[in-house]
Amino acid sequence: MIIAALAATMTASAQLHISTPTTSLLLNAEPGERFEYMYYGAALADTDIPAVAESEKHVDAYPVYGMDTFNAYTLAATHADGSMATDMRVDKVSESTDKDGSKVTRVSLKDTLYPFYIDVCYRTWPACDVIETWTEIRHNENKAVTLTEFPSAYLPVRRGNVWLSHIDGAWGNEGHLTHEPLTPGIKTIRNIDGARNSQNAHSEIMLSLDGKPQERTGRTIGAVLCYSGNYDISINTDASAWHRLTAGIDAHNSAYRLAKGETFLTPAVALTYSERGTSGVSRNIHRWGRDHRLQHADRERPVLLNSWEGIYFDVNEPVVNKMMTDIADMGGELFVLDDGWFGTKYPRNGDKWGLGDWEIDRAKLPNGITDLLKSAEEKGLKFGIWIEPEMANLYSELYEKHPDWIIQAPGRDPVFGRGGTQLILDLGNPAVQEHVFKVFDRLMTEYPAIGYIKWDANMPIKNHGSHYQKADAQSRLYIDYHHGFEKVCKRIREKYPDVMVQACASGGGRANWGILPYFDEFWVSDNTDPLQRIYMQWGTSYFFPAITQAAHISASPCHATHRATPIKYRVDVAMSGRLGIELQPSQMTEAERTFCKDAIATYKAVRPTIQMGDQYRLHSPYDGDGVAALMYVDEPRDHAVFFWYKTEDFHNHHYPRVTMDGLDPDKKYKITELNRIDKTPLSCEGKVYTGAWLMANGLELPYRHIVDTPMMSDYSSRVLRIDAINN
Numbered sequence: 001m002i003i004a005a006l007a008a009t010m011t012a013s014a015q016l017h018i019s020t021p022t023t024s025l026l027l028n029a030e031p032g033e034r035f036e037y038m039y040y041g042a043a044l045a046d047t048d049i050p051a052v053a054e055s056e057k058h059v060d061a062y063p064v065y066g067m068d069t070f071n072a073y074t075l076a077a078t079h080a081d082g083s084m085a086t087d088m089r090v091d092k093v094s095e096s097t098d099k100d101g102s103k104v105t106r107v108s109l110k111d112t113l114y115p116f117y118i119d120v121c122y123r124t125w126p127a128c129d130v131i132e133t134w135t136e137i138r139h140n141e142n143k144a145v146t147l148t149e150f151p152s153a154y155l156p157v158r159r160g161n162v163w164l165s166h167i168d169g170a171w172g173n174e175g176h177l178t179h180e181p182l183t184p185g186i187k188t189i190r191n192i193d194g195a196r197n198s199q200n201a202h203s204e205i206m207l208s209l210d211g212k213p214q215e216r217t218g219r220t221i222g223a224v225l226c227y228s229g230n231y232d233i234s235i236n237t238d239a240s241a242w243h244r245l246t247a248g249i250d251a252h253n254s255a256y257r258l259a260k261g262e263t264f265l266t267p268a269v270a271l272t273y274s275e276r277g278t279s280g281v282s283r284n285i286h287r288w289g290r291d292h293r294l295q296h297a298d299r300e301r302p303v304l305l306n307s308w309e310g311i312y313f314d315v316n317e318p319v320v321n322k323m324m325t326d327i328a329d330m331g332g333e334l335f336v337l338d339d340g341w342f343g344t345k346y347p348r349n350g351d352k353w354g355l356g357d358w359e360i361d362r363a364k365l366p367n368g369i370t371d372l373l374k375s376a377e378e379k380g381l382k383f384g385i386w387i388e389p390e391m392a393n394l395y396s397e398l399y400e401k402h403p404d405w406i407i408q409a410p411g412r413d414p415v416f417g418r419g420g421t422q423l424i425l426d427l428g429n430p431a432v433q434e435h436v437f438k439v440f441d442r443l444m445t446e447y448p449a450i451g452y453i454k455w456d457a458n459m460p461i462k463n464h465g466s467h468y469q470k471a472d473a474q475s476r477l478y479i480d481y482h483h484g485f486e487k488v489c490k491r492i493r494e495k496y497p498d499v500m501v502q503a504c505a506s507g508g509g510r511a512n513w514g515i516l517p518y519f520d521e522f523w524v525s526d527n528t529d530p531l532q533r534i535y536m537q538w539g540t541s542y543f544f545p546a547i548t549q550a551a552h553i554s555a556s557p558c559h560a561t562h563r564a565t566p567i568k569y570r571v572d573v574a575m576s577g578r579l580g581i582e583l584q585p586s587q588m589t590e591a592e593r594t595f596c597k598d599a600i601a602t603y604k605a606v607r608p609t610i611q612m613g614d615q616y617r618l619h620s621p622y623d624g625d626g627v628a629a630l631m632y633v634d635e636p637r638d639h640a641v642f643f644w645y646k647t648e649d650f651h652n653h654h655y656p657r658v659t660m661d662g663l664d665p666d667k668k669y670k671i672t673e674l675n676r677i678d679k680t681p682l683s684c685e686g687k688v689y690t691g692a693w694l695m696a697n698g699l700e701l702p703y704r705h706i707v708d709t710p711m712m713s714d715y716s717s718r719v720l721r722i723d724a725i726n727n
């Protein structure tokens with residue numbers, strides 16, 4: 001791949017060409033003039049640049065509120081003298097190289113009347129065709145300036161048959177994918193949870209420029225807001241020639257008083273463009289995330305057993321020890337002790353008690369964690385533990401000591417969350433930041449052998465009020481919460497660079513690229529039903545690679561949906577992400593246990609391809625054809641793993657045959673079925689095909705398993721290993 005030496009080029013006429021190998025962003029940044037946008041899409045040839053610049057419409061690249069902004073604006077501010085009008089002109093353009101080697105182009109804008117400044121910044125990541133953009137706002141006015149709107153990014157998209165893809169959902173139904181055409185009016189995707197931001201909606205979108213989104217074809221733009229808090233992503237389809245995209249922190253109830261000399265930094269939005277459909281955009285984002293944001297992206301994730309669905313709050317030493325023995329026997333590499341292990345005055349026997357009191361409950365674990373750690377080590381396992389450090393319960397010693405640490409409307413009663421007693425701490429308060437850091441730090445200092453922390457967050461910010469903030473700064477609550485959260489995460493990572501940390505928030509409430517620089521993965525959902533997981537993991541994969549998606553084999557019937565499914569189906573679905581187990585192994589049948597043991601060994605063999613490879617989504621479950629299929633291909637295109645799931649069962653129905661993608665057309669590949677249960681092998685078993693054949697025709701897959709009658713079911717799934725051979 002040719003990597004452009006310069007991220008941005010500036011022509012004599014002030015055209016600013018910010019580019020990656022296959023994409024171009026063309027702007028006009030003439031000093032003293034308005035900052036203008038001309039084009040974003042496929043890479044421009046040198047010849048095209050002047051022609052495009054002259055012939056395409058010029059629109060504001062970062063319009064502001066107050067002067068000539070009847071149809072579009074991004075930033076809005078009330079200046080020190082009370083004026084609500086802002087009017088920016090280009091001051092200068094500069095380029096720098098960051099410590100990580102990335103090139104940053106900074107377009108500095110200055111107000112025509114006030115000492116008020118906005119830098120619109122662009123960072124290019126050539127190898128994944130991503131351009132990150134954000135703003136930095138500051139002023140030298142004689143009093144504070146109040147920012148009332150402050151998106152990170154603005155992108156005009158030429159009006160047409162443009163479709164929006166986004167992820168919505170709910171608890172137990174995270175990652176649900178929606179595609180819809182953009183029609184006149186403003187479409188807004190907004191999160192107001194306060195603490196978590198991906199349960200009901202996601203801060204990432206795609207725009208398909210050629211009509212209904214296709215997985216493999218079509219010009220598609222991806223935009224990813226890297227933030228852990230409330231957001232607003234809006235697309236305004238007005239009377240003009242544009243769909244106007246703005247993305248950033250949700251400013252409602254969050255007016256930000258910016259002091260003289262202070263800089264307000266908005267979170268980055270990563271933009272990418274692909275002509276290979278939604279799947280193409282996902283691959284760019286996955287690669288960008290793995291290469292530049294995800295914690296420990298170069299480390300394979302261990303196969304784990306998490307205790308929650310197995311024992312819930314019923315933690316006790318012999319049971320935990322037995323679970324560790326069982327997962328070790330099955331070839332697992334990590335045991336995670338979930339909720340229920342702590343609290344002395346208020347033991348955590350349910351969700352009403354103990355949050356905040358992170359001492360071991362000696363009634364449940366008389367020998368503490370030290371013994372569990374020893375026992376894990378003897379079994380060759382790493383040990384992990386659950387915390388929810390941002391929270392307290394009404395029934396906790398923490399709340400008794402620090403009632404002023406909770407978020408609470410002034411003069412009013414607290415509003416409770418989970419269990420009717422949960423409270424959320426005000427992370428904007430430095431004392432709370434210290435406490436949250438210390439929860440992590442104390443555990444890791446006392447038990448340095450802990451290898452994994454599951455960090456949960458089961459409550460939104462339900463009422464508005466900070467005991468810490470002054471009366472005129474109450475509107476900083478949401479933003480300061482997340483600045484505080486990030487500060488704590490940074491501090492933890494400086495001191496504990498090695499420990500793995502999972503982001504969990506009532507299931508999938510914290511799947512976002514704002515936190516993943518500090519976390520290794522996230523829990524996709526508390527719903528572990530494999531059929532619904534196919535849809536959830538599919539939607540989630542629009543913006544997050546397999547390595548980030550914790551996917552666990554659970555009991556049948558599933559505790560969330562009560563649907564019964566065969567072990568193979570449960571295993572095959574979990575294997576397409578970061579494989580784990582979430583059940584009580586002592587309740588497994590011998591056959592299930594043997595199947596899981598073999599599957600774990602198999603997963604370990606193909607894990608590098610699944611966790612580090614490129615993902616090709618082949619056939620969407622959302623298409624309603626009764627089939628879903630995807631595959632992972634490693635970078636040299638020597639190894640691939642193909643997953644096929646039947647999502648609806650109709651007798652003697654002709655399910656679509658799925659063609660493959662991402663292989664080298666000229667290489668020869670041998671097919672091996674993994675996790676096989678059929679009495680007879682597939683007709684393609686052991687056969688060798690060219691990549692060209694597999695990508696043009698795929699393979700014939702029977703829609704039922706050939707098994708003895710008691711094992712017959714309406715579920716069916718296939719996992720194929722595809723390996724290049726030398727001759």
Ligand code: DGJ
Pocket residue numbers: 308338339386456458504505506507508523525526
């Ligand atoms: C919610 C999480 O999503 C679950 O996995 C589990 O950790 C529980 N919290 C524990 O209370």
